Amino acid sequence: MVATSKPRTLYEKVFDDHVVTDDNGNNIMFIDRHLVHEVTSPQAFEGLRNAGRKVRRPDCTLATVDHNIPTSKRENFKSISTFIEEQDSRTQCATLEENIKEFGLTYFGMDDSRQGIVHIIGPEQGFTLPGTTVVCGDSHTSTHGAFGALAFGIGTSEVEHVLATQTLQSRKSKNMKVCVDGPLGEGVTSKDLVLHVIGIIGTAGGTGCVIEFCGSTIRSLSMEARMSICNMAIEGGARAGMIAPDQITYDYLKSRPLAPKGEEWDKAIKYWSTLQSDPEASYDIEVNIEAKDIPPTVSWGTSPQDVVSITGNVPSPESFPEGPKRQGCERALEYMGLKAGAKMSEIPIDKVFIGSCTNSRIEDLRAVAAVARGRKVASNVKLAMIVPGSGNVKRQAEAEGIDRVLTAAGFDWREAGCSMCLGMNPDQLSPQERCASTSNRNFEGRQGAGGRTHLCSPAMAAAAAITGRLTDVRELAPALPSSTSDSEPALKILDPKDYTTNQSTLKLSEAKPQGPPETDGAPSAVQQATRAAAAAGMTKFTVVKGLAAALDLPNIDTDMIIPKQFLKTIKRTGLGSAAFYGMRYDPQTGKPDPNFVLNQEPWTKASILINVGGNFGCGSSREHAPWALLDQGIRCIISTSFADIFFNNTFKNGMLPVVLPQEDVVKLSQDAKESKEVEVDLENKVVKRYNGESIPFNVDDFRRHCLLNGLDDIGLTLQKEDDIVTFEKRRSETWPWLDGQEYAGRTFNPPKSKSQKMDW
Numbered sequence: 001m002v003a004t005s006k007p008r009t010l011y012e013k014v015f016d017d018h019v020v021t022d023d024n025g026n027n028i029m030f031i032d033r034h035l036v037h038e039v040t041s042p043q044a045f046e047g048l049r050n051a052g053r054k055v056r057r058p059d060c061t062l063a064t065v066d067h068n069i070p071t072s073k074r075e076n077f078k079s080i081s082t083f084i085e086e087q088d089s090r091t092q093c094a095t096l097e098e099n100i101k102e103f104g105l106t107y108f109g110m111d112d113s114r115q116g117i118v119h120i121i122g123p124e125q126g127f128t129l130p131g132t133t134v135v136c137g138d139s140h141t142s143t144h145g146a147f148g149a150l151a152f153g154i155g156t157s158e159v160e161h162v163l164a165t166q167t168l169q170s171r172k173s174k175n176m177k178v179c180v181d182g183p184l185g186e187g188v189t190s191k192d193l194v195l196h197v198i199g200i201i202g203t204a205g206g207t208g209c210v211i212e213f214c215g216s217t218i219r220s221l222s223m224e225a226r227m228s229i230c231n232m233a234i235e236g237g238a239r240a241g242m243i244a245p246d247q248i249t250y251d252y253l254k255s256r257p258l259a260p261k262g263e264e265w266d267k268a269i270k271y272w273s274t275l276q277s278d279p280e281a282s283y284d285i286e287v288n289i290e291a292k293d294i295p296p297t298v299s300w301g302t303s304p305q306d307v308v309s310i311t312g313n314v315p316s317p318e319s320f321p322e323g324p325k326r327q328g329c330e331r332a333l334e335y336m337g338l339k340a341g342a343k344m345s346e347i348p349i350d351k352v353f354i355g356s357c358t359n360s361r362i363e364d365l366r367a368v369a370a371v372a373r374g375r376k377v378a379s380n381v382k383l384a385m386i387v388p389g390s391g392n393v394k395r396q397a398e399a400e401g402i403d404r405v406l407t408a409a410g411f412d413w414r415e416a417g418c419s420m421c422l423g424m425n426p427d428q429l430s431p432q433e434r435c436a437s438t439s440n441r442n443f444e445g446r447q448g449a450g451g452r453t454h455l456c457s458p459a460m461a462a463a464a465a466i467t468g469r470l471t472d473v474r475e476l477a478p479a480l481p482s483s484t485s486d487s488e489p490a491l492k493i494l495d496p497k498d499y500t501t502n503q504s505t506l507k508l509s510e511a512k513p514q515g516p517p518e519t520d521g522a523p524s525a526v527q528q529a530t531r532a533a534a535a536a537g538m539t540k541f542t543v544v545k546g547l548a549a550a551l552d553l554p555n556i557d558t559d560m561i562i563p564k565q566f567l568k569t570i571k572r573t574g575l576g577s578a579a580f581y582g583m584r585y586d587p588q589t590g591k592p593d594p595n596f597v598l599n600q601e602p603w604t605k606a607s608i609l610i611n612v613g614g615n616f617g618c619g620s621s622r623e624h625a626p627w628a629l630l631d632q633g634i635r636c637i638i639s640t641s642f643a644d645i646f647f648n649n650t651f652k653n654g655m656l657p658v659v660l661p662q663e664d665v666v667k668l669s670q671d672a673k674e675s676k677e678v679e680v681d682l683e684n685k686v687v688k689r690y691n692g693e694s695i696p697f698n699v700d701d702f703r704r705h706c707l708l709n710g711l712d713d714i715g716l717t718l719q720k721e722d723d724i725v726t727f728e729k730r731r732s733e734t735w736p737w738l739d740g741q742e743y744a745g746r747t748f749n750p751p752k753s754k755s756q757k758m759d760w
């Protein structure tokens with residue numbers, strides 16, 4: 001805890017309360033809650049195993065499977081190895097189960113009714129709490145910020161770091177405030193609000209910032225609606241989104257299985273009530289929006305910032321400034337198969353997807369049922385899927401009669417998972433299929449190679465299912481306000497807490513405490529660092545000189561750098577030939593596209609990428625993106641800006657991202673196109689052009705030091721073991737509800753002295 005009288009934002013308060021050590025702004029931050037899923041954890045567990053490390057705080061770690069699993073009926077489920085047909089998905093899920101057993105973690109498997117998308121189950125269980133730090137190897141961890149938690153996505157190297165140390169190395173972000181005031185218009189929801197915000201700030205608008213959402217509109221929203229907003233803070237480029245906790249937050253949390261109880265509840269509320277930004281706190285960026293200006297909103301392009309009112313038209317490339325932005329629009333229209341000027345509400349659709357960590361909570365399903373009730377899915381719609389976010393959401397929806405309303409209307413009622421949000425499982429769009437989707441990303445190929453995604457709210461997706469085209473939900477008056485026939489049951493509103501308890505019919509997976517890290521005879525921090533560095537093949541970065549490949553597009557997202565089908569690997573290597581897969585190979589023939597720079601000589605040998613468009617690496621936290629680039633031979637990327645998580649991930653892999661002003665990147669891009677060599681000198685912090693010109697760049701001193709020396713972060717952090725122990729002791733005293741004693745009867749006994757390690 002930092003004692004200070006300076007007015008602070010909500011973000012600064014939570015950040016300060018988690019500082020374990022502060023070395024000139026390079027902090028070690030304690031992590032309260034760690035969610036783990038199958039896609040981003042195998043390499044992290046492998047790293048632990050290779051270095052002989054354990055999971056430091058199993059009581060603060062919760063794992064589930066969500067991305068790879070089929071959403072078909074589970075009546076015949078016996079085990080992952082017999083149920084999941086696709087081999088790589090099966091291997092990835094089975095690997096998680098093995099790791100869970102080996103490292104003794106709590107796990108909601110496919111036979112547990114609490115299984116679901118990580119970002120749905122954390123809040124549902126009360127695992128996510130105000131004032132906590134929450135991380136997951138997943139960019140939409142920002143969702144949990146709706147509770148006033150500091151929650152953000154991390155890459156796999158950081159997953160390993162948290163598993164081993166329960167901390168992260170971190171620097172303070174900037175503060176951004178998005179204030180929305182007034183009542184929302186008819187048919188307008190939190191999803192429209194957040195799409196509208198991203199349309200205004202752009203997908204790089206929040207880069208380097210934590211966004212605090214505030215104002216009377218936000219305060220009036222339910223927790224479900226707040227979660228949808230914070231979920232998409234990452235789509236606005238922010239590290240995290242946060243909303244100050246209030247009575248709505250407390251009411252949502254009270255009696256959740258892992259929320260504090262009795263006296264601890266009162267103590268927690270007292271602390272949580274201090275988590276408001278001070279009135280005089282200052283923000284680096286402020287955006288003010290009137291709720292009445294937000295229309296029902298839908299996306300037209302391939303970036304979440306490509307949004308318009310449903311009453312609007314597809315924009316024309318000429319409405320964008322010449323250069324990468326106009327090029328980006330042209331490419332998006334071609335990919336989406338749309339003509340500039342077309343009316344959004346006349347665009348026919350083939351499929352509807354209602355689900356994802358943005359919109360698969362009970363309120364979302366109620367909104368869909370309210371539109372669909374007494375109506376039928378249009379005949380041109382091949383599939384309208386409803387995928388509840390968790391087993392608990394599904395059970396509650398069924399108890400409320402929502403499933404019967406929706407199946408009567410022709411919707412497909414599924415089991416919980418990520419499903420068609422990213423299609424790592426069997427739920428996918430076919431090429432050119434167009435989908436109204438409640439998910440969060442409309443990137444090229446996101447829901448299936450060649451598939452076309454239009455992001456919208458659950459009510460709008462339901463309206464689209466009914467009419468067969470993108471539709472203004474305000475056109476559809478309620479069809480059956482009070483019907484009670486058998487096929488259209490009366491909808492009940494039930495208390496979600498009845499569906500989240502530990503009294504599940506399925507058992508809580510056995511989770512044995514791991515105990516303290518060994519001291520006697522165990523390797524020292526330095527020995528561990530050396531071992532881990534060797535295991536991870538940590539490469540030094542000093543000077544890289546070579547050919548550079550120019551990629552001028554804006555917003556090159558990590559789905560573009562490495563699409564979902566390659567995330568099923570449990571290794572870090574071998575992804576080079578899959579880098580930029582969608583752009584690199586002809587979708588019909590599978591042959592290399594001769595127009596793509598990395599397929600052309602001499603750039604097949606490029607070791608540097610130059611990107612004028614900026615916001616490079618936006619979207620998902622997948623560390624597979626830097627792994628793929630590295631495997632392709634790229635050691636350095638020069639751009640006008642980078643998305644935060646990708647930026648971070650490159651350093652962990654011995655790669656260097658360099659940010660330069662537009663005019664310098666344009667010059668270097670030109671050099672690259674003329675096959676002139678570029679030299680990047682980290683020691684001297686300069687990029688040297690072929691003509692001898694030196695362009696200086698900035699890089700964080702600590703990161704530079706680690707890269708120059710090929711240092712292993714985990715080893716460095718473990719040298720601060722005593723500080724971590726001291727922090728844990730104070731944490732147990734100040735915030736006792738954060739030690740996860742609820743899991744598997746485990747009790748955490750705080751260490752009594754600085755040198756005494758954890759005792760279970």
Ligand SMILES: CC(C)[C@H](C(=O)O)[C@@H](O)C(=O)O
Nearest residue numbers: 039137138139140620621622
């Ligand atoms: C697989 C995971 C790394 C990824 C993310 O970070 O968001 C996924 O959840 C996504 O939505 O693209």
Ligand code: SF4
Nearest residue numbers: 140356357418421422
């Ligand atoms: S965004 Fe989609 S794929 Fe990613 S965690 Fe959420 S539901 Fe899963």
